[in-house]
Amino acid sequence: MAQFSENLKKLPGISHLAAIMLLDAAGETVAMIENKAGSQGALAIYNHLAQTYGAITPEAARKGLELFAEHTEVARAEPGKHPNIDRLLTLLDERVTLRTKHIFAV
Secondary structure: OOOOHHHHOOOOOOOOOOEEEEEOOOOEEEEEOOOOOOOOOHHHHHHHHHHHOEEEEOOOOHHHHHHHHHHHHHHHHHHOOHHHHHHHHHHHHHHOOOOEEEEEEO
């Protein structure tokens, strides 16, 4: 299995993004992943999933967990340490889809 850092190198760039908002079925914002240190890897993965699947679906969540690689096992062992991975695990378990709204950098 590829490492997280290797996976990131294969994903589209995110310099054009300020953030991605995640919206529930009612259109309410449930989370926002910003383009800042500490969350850029998650932003790149969620951006890729949104582009590939059109939303963060359970299938997209499964792929996202693969892309997070070694961090996924840490998240499973230590809930709360990686909230963006915890969210994917929840979406997969609960079979829920989140829509995305891209916020572009100016």
